[in-house]
Amino acid sequence: MRWYDEHRRRHLPWREEPGPYRTLVSEFMLQQTRVETALPFFQRFVDRFPDFASLAAAPLDEVLSLWAGLGYYSRARNLHASARAVVAAGSFPDTVEGLRALPGVGPYMAGAIASIALGQDVPTVDGNIARVLSRLHAFAGSRAKVWPLASLHVPPGRAGDHNQALMDLGSSICVPRKPACMICPLRTHCVAHAEGRPEAFPVLPPKRRAPRRRALAAVWRRGDTILLVRRPAEGLFGGLYDLPWTFDDHDAGPSALQRWLTEELGVPFEVGAQLGTVRHTLTHMRLELQLHVVEGEGEPRLRSFTAARWTDPAAPGELGLPTLARKALRMVIAKS
Ligand code: SF4
Numbered sequence: 588m589r590w591y592d593e594h595r596r597r598h599l600p601w602r603e604e605p606g607p608y609r610t611l612v613s614e615f616m617l618q619q620t621r622v623e624t625a626l627p628f629f630q631r632f633v634d635r636f637p638d639f640a641s642l643a644a645a646p647l648d649e650v651l652s653l654w655a656g657l658g659y660y661s662r663a664r665n666l667h668a669s670a671r672a673v674v675a676a677g678s679f680p681d682t683v684e685g686l687r688a689l690p691g692v693g694p695y696m697a698g699a700i701a702s703i704a705l706g707q708d709v710p711t712v713d714g715n716i717a718r719v720l721s722r723l724h725a726f727a728g729s730r731a732k733v734w735p736l737a738s739l740h741v742p743p744g745r746a747g748d749h750n751q752a753l754m755d756l757g758s759s760i761c762v763p764r765k766p767a768c769m770i771c772p773l774r775t776h777c778v779a780h781a782e783g784r785p786e787a788f789p790v791l792p793p794k795r796r797a798p799r800r801r802a803l804a805a806v807w808r809r810g811d812t813i814l815l816v817r818r819p820a821e822g823l824f825g826g827l828y829d830l831p832w833t834f835d836d837h838d839a840g841p842s843a844l845q846r847w848l849t850e851e852l853g854v855p856f857e858v859g860a861q862l863g864t865v866r867h868t869l870t871h872m873r874l875e876l877q878l879h880v881v882e883g884e885g886e887p888r889l890r891s892f893t894a895a896r897w898t899d900p901a902a903p904g905e906l907g908l909p910t911l912a913r914k915a916l917r918m919v920i921a922k923s
Contacts, residue, residue, distance in 0.1 A: 588745060590772035591752035594759075596622075600629060602751075607679040608638055610704035614696045615666040619659050619870075622758075628657050639679075642670035651826055651907030658910060660827060664820075665691025683709055694734075703747035710737035711750050715757025721789035722761060725778035730789065761785075799873045803844040804832035805881040806862060806919055809897055813919060814887065815906065816852075817894035828896065828906045830915050832876060844879055852895075853888030856881050862922045867911045876911065878918060 596602070599622065601613035612632060616625040632653055636642040642650070647667055654663035668690040673679050680686045686697035698711025712720075716737060717730040724736055742749050760767045768780045779785040807814040815828045833847045841858040848856045862878040887895045898906065900916040900923075908916075 588742065588748065588752065591748055591755065594755070595748075595751070596755060600626070600633070605704055607700065607704045609633060610700050611669065612666065614699055615662045615691065616657065618662055618696075620657055625657070628654070636670075639670045639673045642667060643674040647820075647826055648907060649905075652905045655827075655907050656910065660824060660907075660909065662691065664826065665689075681705060683707075699750060702741075702750050706747060708741055708743055708746045710734065710741050710746070712737050713754060715761075716750065716753045718763065718789055719753050719757045719761045719773070722766070722779035722785050723773055723777050725782060725788060727788065727790045729792075733789075797868065797870065797872050799875065801835045801838065802832050802874060802876045803835045803841070803847075804830040804865075804876050804878050804915060805844060805848055805856070805858075806830065806878050807856075807881050807883055811899055812897040813900050815896050815898045815903070815908075815912070816887075816889070816892035817896075819891055819893060824909045824911070826907070827909050827912070828894075828898075828903070829909060829912045830878070831892070835877075841879060844881070848881060848883070851890050851892065852883065853890065854883045854885045856883045863918050865911065865914045865918055867914060874911065876915060878915060 599613075601609045613625070613629060616629055616632075635653060636645060636650075645667070647664065650663050650667045651660060654660060657663075669692065672689055680689065683697045683701050686692050686700055687694070692700075695711050695713045698709050699713075701707040701709045702711060712730060712733050714730075717733045720726065720733050720736045720740070721728075726733065726736060740749070756771070756773070760771050761773075764786065766785050768774055768777070768785060771777070771780070774780055777785070779788050805814070814831065816831050817828050818824050818826065820826050831848060831851060833844065833851075835843055837843075845856050845858045848858075859880040859882065862880060865876045865878065867874045867876065889895060896906065898904075900919045903916065
């Protein structure tokens with residue numbers, strides 16, 4: 588606590604003005620995203636939606652468009668759904684169990700919000716905390732098994748600061764490679780340091796490389812615009828605009844794209860030249876998207892997609908687009 592009081596990161600907007608709403612927004616944003624990356628997005632987001640009521644009243648499209656560039660859009664959908672659940676219930680949950688019932692709120696986030704925003708004496712465990720505590724105790728168990736250790740350490744009355752102190756320590760000193768043990772406030776208590784093998788903890792399961800998947804995308808031009816379609820709410824990039832594309836796991840090539848397009852967009856297509864390949868890594872796959880110029884007749888009649896827009900690729904405006912689609916648009920512009 589003494590170390591935290593001296594070294595805490597003060598200039599974080601969600602720490603300067605904590606509270607259930609800002610803490611919830613920051614926790615959703617910080618899942619999978621670094622603090623520095625999240626900062627400008629957080630400020631824009633709370634400027635536009637300052638409280639649960641304004642977020643709950645907003646259309647999902649607008650929320651997704653503000654989220655564009657942060658990735659992992661299910662977080663935005665869950666945050667929006669959580670705001671609607673809070674407004675419908677008339678109050679913010681005041682227990683860990685109640686928090687867990689909000690869409691997208693897992694054990695880590697429930698513990699973090701309960702301790703930081705509600706002042707409750709509860710632990711939480713994220714990657715940073717798991718690393719610090721595993722090293723402190725030279726504990727070789729999985730992250731799920733670190734929770735009992737985390738409970739042991741929670742100081743009455745300052746759980747929120749304690750949890751944030753462990754997170755800060757894990758992200759600044761007890762880092763995965765070459766931890767700075769010599770300046771660590773836990774050094775004299777740390778078993779892994781005493782044994783001279785801090786990097787042996789935590790013991791992580793072997794990493795599997797995400798599989799490579801090939802996909803085919805259609806660049807359907809009309810004048811200076813191309814067709815973007817809105818993906819169904821469920822599934823990959825749900826609710827976002829994108830080029831129409833389909834997986835091609837069996838390397839069937841342009842004929843597969845032609846058949847799929849005709850089924851999905853209800854008009855006959857000719858598939859022409861290949862523009863290039865966009866590569867994009869997601870947590871669960873490495874995607875290679877081949878862009879093909881196509882020609883179709885008439886207006887699209889949508890089957891799975893929920894909307895279609897003829898869009899200037901250089902100016903997609905406020906449309907919520909995943910990073911993959913932005914990369915694809917850049918290639919379309921470069922090859923025009
Ligand atoms: S002494 Fe080293 S290994 Fe132990 S908690 Fe501190 S930084 Fe981590």
